[in-house]
Amino acid sequence: MNNTLYNFYIKDRSYRDTYRKDFSKNLAEEFKAEGLSDDERLIRRFEILTALEEPHIHDFEKIVMLRTTKNIPDCFTEDEWEERRKKHYIHESGYASNLCPNYAKVIEKGLLFFRKDADEYGKRAIDAIISLCDKYLAEAKRQQRLDLVEIFEQIPRYEARNFREALQFFRIIHFSLWLEGDYHNTVGRFDQYMYPYFKRDMDSGIYTFDSALELLEDFFISFNKDSDLYFGVQQGDNGQSMVLGGLNEDGNDSFNLLSELCLIASEELKLIDPKINLRVSKKTPLSVFEKCTKLTRAGLGFPQYSNDDVVIPALIKYGYAKEDAINYVVAACWEFIIPGVGNDIANIGAVNFPAVIDRAIRDSLSKAKSFDDVLEKAEEYIKEECKKTGEDIHDVLVAPSHLMDILRDGKKYNNFGIHGSGIASAADALAAVKKYVFIEKSVTRDELIAALDSNFENSPELLHRLRFEAPKMGQANSEVDSLAGFIMKTFADSLEEKRNCLGGIYRAGTGTAMYYLWHASNLGATADGRRAGEPFGTNFSPSLFAKIPGPVSVIESFTANDMTRNMNGGPLTLEFAFSIFNDEESIGKVARLIEYFVKRGGHQLQLNAVNLDTMREAQKSPELYRNLVVRIWGWSAYFVELDKQFQDHVMRRQEYTV
Amino acid sequence: MLGTVFDIKEFALHDGEGIRTTVFMKGCPLRCAWCHNPEGLSKEPELYLKQNGCTACGLCKRGCAHEDCKPFGRCLHICPGDLVSVSGKVWSAGELAEKLLSDSGILNSSGGGITVSGGEPLMQHAFVTELLSLLRGKVHRTLETSGFASEEVFRSVAAECDFIIMDIKLADDDEHKKYTGQSNALIFKNASWLKSSKISHLFRTPLIPGITDTEENLTAISSIVGEDKLELLPYNTLAPAKYESVGRTFPSYINQTCAKLPDLKLFKNARIRK
Numbered sequence: 043m044n045n046t047l048y049n050f051y052i053k054d055r056s057y058r059d060t061y062r063k064d065f066s067k068n069l070a071e072e073f074k075a076e077g078l079s080d081d082e083r084l085i086r087r088f089e090i091l092t093a094l095e096e097p098h099i100h101d102f103e104k105i106v107m108l109r110t111t112k113n114i115p116d117c118f119t120e121d122e123w124e125e126r127r128k129k130h131y132i133h134e135s136g137y138a139s140n141l142c143p144n145y146a147k148v149i150e151k152g153l154l155f156f157r158k159d160a161d162e163y164g165k166r167a168i169d170a171i172i173s174l175c176d177k178y179l180a181e182a183k184r185q186q187r188l189d190l191v192e193i194f195e196q197i198p199r200y201e202a203r204n205f206r207e208a209l210q211f212f213r214i215i216h217f218s219l220w221l222e223g224d225y226h227n228t229v230g231r232f233d234q235y236m237y238p239y240f241k242r243d244m245d246s247g248i249y250t251f252d253s254a255l256e257l258l259e260d261f262f263i264s265f266n267k268d269s270d271l272y273f274g275v276q277q278g279d280n281g282q283s284m285v286l287g288g289l290n291e292d293g294n295d296s297f298n299l300l301s302e303l304c305l306i307a308s309e310e311l312k313l314i315d316p317k318i319n320l321r322v323s324k325k326t327p328l329s330v331f332e333k334c335t336k337l338t339r340a341g342l343g344f345p346q347y348s349n350d351d352v353v354i355p356a357l358i359k360y361g362y363a364k365e366d367a368i369n370y371v372v373a374a375c376w377e378f379i380i381p382g383v384g385n386d387i388a389n390i391g392a393v394n395f396p397a398v399i400d401r402a403i404r405d406s407l408s409k410a411k412s413f414d415d416v417l418e419k420a421e422e423y424i425k426e427e428c429k430k431t432g433e434d435i436h437d438v439l440v441a442p443s444h445l446m447d448i449l450r451d452g453k454k455y456n457n458f459g460i461h462g463s464g465i466a467s468a469a470d471a472l473a474a475v476k477k478y479v480f481i482e483k484s485v486t487r488d489e490l491i492a493a494l495d496s497n498f499e500n501s502p503e504l505l506h507r508l509r510f511e512a513p514k515m516g517q518a519n520s521e522v523d524s525l526a527g528f529i530m531k532t533f534a535d536s537l538e539e540k541r542n543c544l545g546g547i548y549r550a551g552t553g554t555a556m557y558y559l560w561h562a563s564n565l566g567a568t569a570d571g572r573r574a575g576e577p578f579g580t581n582f583s584p585s586l587f588a589k590i591p592g593p594v595s596v597i598e599s600f601t602a603n604d605m606t607r608n609m610n611g612g613p614l615t616l617e618f619a620f621s622i623f624n625d626e627e628s629i630g631k632v633a634r635l636i637e638y639f640v641k642r643g644g645h646q647l648q649l650n651a652v653n654l655d656t657m658r659e660a661q662k663s664p665e666l667y668r669n670l671v672v673r674i675w676g677w678s679a680y681f682v683e684l685d686k687q688f689q690d691h692v693m694r695r696q697e698y699t700v
Numbered sequence: 701m702l703g704t705v706f707d708i709k710e711f712a713l714h715d716g717e718g719i720r721t722t723v724f725m726k727g728c729p730l731r732c733a734w735c736h737n738p739e740g741l742s743k744e745p746e747l748y749l750k751q752n753g754c755t756a757c758g759l760c761k762r763g764c765a766h767e768d769c770k771p772f773g774r775c776l777h778i779c780p781g782d783l784v785s786v787s788g789k790v791w792s793a794g795e796l797a798e799k800l801l802s803d804s805g806i807l808n809s810s811g812g813g814i815t816v817s818g819g820e821p822l823m824q825h826a827f828v829t830e831l832l833s834l835l836r837g838k839v840h841r842t843l844e845t846s847g848f849a850s851e852e853v854f855r856s857v858a859a860e861c862d863f864i865i866m867d868i869k870l871a872d873d874d875e876h877k878k879y880t881g882q883s884n885a886l887i888f889k890n891a892s893w894l895k896s897s898k899i900s901h902l903f904r905t906p907l908i909p910g911i912t913d914t915e916e917n918l919t920a921i922s923s924i925v926g927e928d929k930l931e932l933l934p935y936n937t938l939a940p941a942k943y944e945s946v947g948r949t950f951p952s953y954i955n956q957t958c959a960k961l962p963d964l965k966l967f968k969n970a971r972i973r974k
Contacts, residue, residue, distance in 0.1 A: 502759055502778050510782040518802070589782075592710025594719070594803050625974040628713045634810040635711070635719065641809075 043259055043310055046102040051263050052313065058270065061098060062112045065091075069115040074122060083117040084442045085163045088222050092170040095221075097181035099190060104260045105210055106178060106190065107217050109268040114223050117441065130439035131543070133387055137441045139226040140281060140373040140389065143219070143449030144382030146235035149211045152200035156448050163444040171198060171218050171445070204248070205239040209261045212236075215449070217268075222445045225272065226281025226374035229316055230381045233286045233301040240300045251303075258300075259307045265315035274374075275556050276688055278314050278679030281374030287330070288321030289350045291368055295325040305333055309340045314671055314678045318344035319372050322640055323351045331633035338632070338649045339623035343673025346376060346613055346648040349640050353378055356609035356645075360549060362455065375676015376553055376581070376611040376646055377459050385453035386546070387438070388610060391431045392461035392554070394561040395468035395529060396578060398423045400568050403475055404494075407487045413480040420472065421532050428536035428548075431460055436543045456544035459610035462533055463557035464578035466515040466585045469526035470570035474512040476521070490569065497567045497574045509571025509587055516584030518595035520602065527603035534607035552582035552605065552645070553612025555675055559687060577691050580675050581612045582646070586694050593618075593635055601642040613646035614639070615673070617695055620653040648673065654696045657681060661689060703827030705796070706739050706787045706819065710803070714973065716842040716863060718812025721800055725828065726788045728820040729848055731881035732869065733951045734908045736939035740819035741948075745788030747772045748945050753781045760784045787946065793827055797834035804839045813840025813862070822849035825857050832860035847887040847894075854890040864894060864901040868930075869912055871920030879911055888924065895928055906933045909959045915966070922967045930970040935959040 050057065069090070073083045096110045118126065118136075126132055133139075148156065157168045175198055182190035193207050198215070202208040212232075219227045243249055249257065265282050272280035286304055287297040301320075308318050320334055334345050348370075357367035357378060366380045373379045377388030399420055406419035435458070478485040485504065493501035513519040515526055530550070537548040554561075558578040566574045570585060579585050582600060590596055593616050600614040616635075622628050632649070639647050650673050660667035664682035672681045672692045681689060704726040712722035727743025728735075735741065739748055757780065764775040774784050800814050807813050814835055821828045822845055832841050842863040847854065858864060868891060869884075870876040876884040894901050903925045907913040913935075921930070937959075940950035964970055 502780060503764075503775075506777050506779065506782065511777070591708070592721075594710045594721075594806055598803070622713055631711070631713060631719050631810065631812075634806070634812075638719075638806045638809070 044102060044256055047100075047260060047263060048311070050100065050102065051267055057098075057108070061096070061108065061110050063094075063110060064112050065094070065115050067115065070117055070119040070122070073117060074119050080117075081163050081442050081444070084223070085166050085444055087115065087117055088167060088444070089170045091221050092174040092218075095174055095177070097177045099178065099181050099185055099187060101185075101187075104189070104206065104257055105213050105264045107213050107264070109217070109221070109271060112271065114221070117223070126439060130437045131435045132439060133390060135225070136439070138224040138443035138446050140228070140377070140379065140387070141224070141384065141446055141450070142228045142230045142371050142373075142379055142381035143215070143446055144451065145212060145215065145230055145449075147382070148215060148449055149202045149208050149235065153198045154200065160448055163442070164448045167222070167444040167448065171214065174218075175214060202239060205236070205243040205254075206257060208236055208239040209257070213261070213264050215445075218445055220268065220272065222443055223441070224443050224446055226274070228281055228371060228373055228379070229284040230371045231286075231288065231369065232284045233298060233304060234288075234296060237298055237300050244299070255303050255307060258303050259311055262307050262311055262313065262316060266313050269315050274677075276674065276679055276685065277683045278674065279374070279677050280315065281677075282315045282317055283319055283372050283374060284316040285319045285321060285371040286345070287326070289323050289325065289354065289368065291365065295323065295327070297326065297330050302333060305337045305345070308342065308344055309337045312340055312342060312669065312671065314342065314680065317677055318342075318346070320345040320347050321350050322347050322636075323349060324641060326637075326640065328633055328637060331636045332629055335623070335629045335632045335636070335649075338618075339620075339629065339651050341620060341651045341653075342671050343648060343650050343678045346372070346646065347636060347640070348372065348376070348378070348611075348646050349644060351640070352606060352643055352645045353609060356606040359606060360457070360547060360609065366454070372611065375555065376613055377551065378609065378611050380455055382449070383451055383454040385450075386455050386457045386459065388459035388549070389461065389553075389555060390435060390458040392463055392557045392561070393424070393427050393431060393533065394464065394557065394565070395462055396464040396471065396568050396570075396572070397561065397565050398427050399468040399471050399529070400494075400565065403471065403569055404491060407475070407479070407491065413476045416472070416475060417528065420529070424529065424532045425536040428460070428533065428540070432458075432540055432542060432548065438543060456542070456546035457549055458542045458546060459549045459551050460537060461551045461553045461555055461557060461610070461612065462530070462608070463554040463561045465526055465529060465552065465582060466588065467568060467570050467572055467578050468529055469522050470512065470514050470585055470588070471568050472525045472529075473514075473519075473522040474508050474569050474571070476525070477512060478507070494567045494569065505571055507571075508569060510589060512571065514570075514584060514588035514590075516588050516590045516596045516599050518591070518598040518602075523599050523602035526599075530603060530605065530608050538607070549610035550608040551610025551612050552608055553610065553676065554578065554581050558675065559691065577694070580615055580691075580695065583615045594638075597635065597639045597642065597644065601639060601644040605645050609645065611646060613648040614644060615695070616647070616649045618649060618651050620651045623651055652692075652696055654693060657689070657693050661686075701793045701827045701830045702790050703793065703796070703824045703831070704743060704745060704788045704790050706737075706789075708799075712815060715815035715817060715844060716813070716865065718840070719806055719810040720812040720815050720842070721803060721807065722815040722817050722844075723796070723800070723831075725816065725818040725821040725824050727823045728818055728846070729823060729882060730820065730846055733879045733911070734906065734935070734939055734954055736936045736942070737819070738943050738948045739787040739946045743819075743823060745771075745786050745790070746946055747774060748785050748787040750781075750783035750785075751944055754783055755781075793830040793834060797831055800835065801838055807839050811840075813842060815842040815844055815865075817844035820846050820848060822853055822857060825849065825853045829857050829860055832857070836860065847890040848882055849886065849890065851886070851889055851893065855893065858894065858897065858899055861899060864899055865904055866891060866894060866901060867904050867906070868921050868924060869905060871917055871924060875911075875917070891924065895926070901928065903928055903930045904933060905930065907935050907959065907962065909935055909955050911954070913960065913962060915962075918962050918966050922970075925967070927968045930967055932962060932970055932972045934961065934973065
């Protein structure tokens with residue numbers, strides 16, 4: 043590892059104060075006064091910001107470029123946003139996000155190739171990037187950095203000729219996308235589009251394994267130079283997701299030496315960016331799972347696995363062309379998107395399963411003749427909820443993103459993704475009602491409702507039974523698992539026929555994002571023994587207090603149902619005590635477990651190596667644990683930078699740690 | 701046949717090759733001073749009170765009408781933190797075998813299987829023999845034992861095992877009596893039979909500071925074990941954690957701080973567990 047580089051950008055970080063300036067002008071007001079179009083505003087902002095950037099080159103770094111303007115000013119005034127929201131559906135901040143451009147093509151062709159066919163705005167975007175890079179060229183000349191002079195004389199105008207130019211080219215494009223105001227800018231299939239450059243240089247002896255790794259680490263660090271400026275729901279939620287491996291068109295596994303170097307670089311650097319994702323399948327050799335498990339041991343929550351055997355056919359069934367489905371990547375967290383042609387909004391809404399099921403139980407229980415009546419009501423309500431989900435989404439308006447548009451061949455896919463939060467709590471609630479109210483008849487309907495209404499105030503025994511004795515998802519109990527299957531199927535059915543306002547479909551998902559807190563905080567006590575306000579599990583995972591026999595049962599529960607119509611994304615998370623990764627033998631066993639998940643047809647999996655004691659200490663003395671990393675929902679974060687509610691949730695998840 | 705089990709642990713990492721499920725049989729004839737599973741000592745089901753998180757709310761002492769709570773003097777179905785439970789569940793061999801075999805897919809594909817441990821599983825040898833015979837041919841079977849049983853029992857259970865992990869704790873009989881409450885004579889007889897048998901096996905020695913980790917003891921164990929495989933287990937500093945839960949006291953004379961790792965040159969074929 044290049045320690046000087048690491049210390050400068052990661053440990054010391056003082057460049058963030060010394061290099062950066064505030065942008066204090068109110069651009070939105072100026073733009074408004076001039077009566078500029080959306081396109082003109084976006085491109086003009088990009089031109090202003092690229093012009094303001096100052097080049098910084100250090101003798102200890104090979105991959106350059108960092109942000110010197112702290113904030114990106116808005117293009118629209120608050121009044122204008124209000125207007126826009128009245129007429130349109132504005133997703134999140136209203137700017138382009140969660141997309142993946144065609145990095146392969148731009149690196150292979152150079153920007154001037156794109157300039158020929160670009161519209162006026164596209165041409166201006168390209169010119170702005172070239173001017174910015176020319177500043178780096180001038181600075182490189184001034185510093186006599188001949189290596190960089192040679193690079194910047196070639197790229198980004200023309201194609202990259204070698205691995206280093208390809209990496210620097212990526213950095214320029216990725217940096218520019220952020221500067222354009224796009225966010226959750228993903229990385230795509232990095233080990234695939236970079237491999238030709240890497241392989242050529244390795245074959246010709248330009249790099250050894252070690253020197254290639256050092257260059258790659260230099261490049262990985264570049265994802266962290268400005269990432270504090272990319273704030274999502276929490277710090278770390280920034281979408282810099284890198285995808286490795288996966289099946290290629292010939293049906294072979296594509297994991298290569300570069301993929302392996304990426305795993306090692308991530309393990310050595312222990313940084314939250316880039317976020318490492320692995321595409322795997324039945325063809326993935328066990329040795330790859332072992333290499334990945336070593337990265338898991340580093341405690342970053344990487345890699346996250348997506349199962350090609352399940353995801354690709356499911357995407358084809360959704361209507362994606364085979365060549366696009368094969369090329370899938372993940373968005374910021376886990377949503378499946380297509381690089382270069384996709385325009386999906388993969389996180390446009392979320393269904394609160396525990397709330398819907400709770401209403402169904404309450405509304406059906408008094409009259410239900412059998413448990414089937416409860417299920418019928420549940421089905422009705424899930425359908426109703428899904429119907430509502432799209433209703434407020436019309437005339438979606440996303441601010442222009444000229445650079446992103448140049449780097450995509452049209453907007454072929456315009457599908458919307460809907461998360462489903464709290465699947466385990468919802469299925470557990472149904473299972474408890476079925477068992478205690480209808481089969482055993484040991485709890486009366488009134489008793490149950492009264493206990494829920496009072497948040498179990500006077501029913502400690504019923505609380506114990508529902509919370510700790512009732513069957514739970516994660517216990518490989520087919521009763522509960524089939525109820526989860528029923529919910530997921532109803533969810534998929536309800537969305538299947540719908541078309542969104544862009545002509546695309548709706549995809550049902552298994553992710554929660556932050557809804558495991560947001561949806562749960564206003565929901566009263568539920569029949570799974572969850573007290574009012576208590577959070578749900580993350581994504582597609584057991585509830586926080588479920589008594590779990592171990593990871594094998596959890597995997598069996600969460601792979602029990604056919605999920606191919608619920609393929610928006612959202613992983614099962616397995617939490618492991620850090621200590622189990624002590625020896626090679628145990629690492630091999632964890633690798634076997636991942637293989638088992640894949641062979642059983644699980645769609646997405648993410649493992650954590652955690653140390654609860656460390657987290658407790660970090661809450662007490664944050665200053666001593668600045669580098670402690672934890673996984674949140676689809677991204678990892680520095681523990682001490684999180685709000686306490688997120689810290690607490692991570693700690694509570696450990697109740698089912700192996 | 702019925703047997704009492706105090707835990708079934710999925711994904712047990714240190715009880716043999718591959719991914720394994722370990723069944724912990726309740727009851728042990730030894731009283732090793734350093735035992736880290738005190739809930740495995742008594743062969744009867746017993747109250748297990750988790751300490752961490754108890755707010756002394758008193759709910760469990762309030763009295764209840766549940767049949768299953770009667771023997772224990774506490775309500776098992778009311779604790780808001782689920783801290784009150786019974787260690788020891790009675791299973792029929794058939795039901796237990798069925799449950800264990802439900803995961804046989806991954807156990808087999810990973811080169812793992814089922815491990816029967818304890819307590820001392822040979823204390824419930826008839827049950828264990830039946831259980832192992834029901835698993836025969838379906839999944840790999842490992843026995844984890846102290847070797848403290850009659851030769852007849854040891855050999856008959858061993859005949860149903862694919863692999864045996866056996867402890868050799870203390871070579872000196874007086875020391876053995878002092879720290880485990882029993883003579884090591886039977887253990888050595890069984891060990892010597894096991895060495896000469898065709899059953900694959902592994903010997904194990906827990907490294908207890910100042911008791912089993914002395915050069916004298918380890919040298920003697922080395923000569924008993926010979927060229928067979930030996931695994932040395934570093935002292936488990938969490939051992940005292942569960943004593944209070946089952947109303948026992950951990951002996952204060954074990955000095956947890958002076959644990960040291962032995963020189964592997966003392967042995968012919970040993971490794972230290974990480």
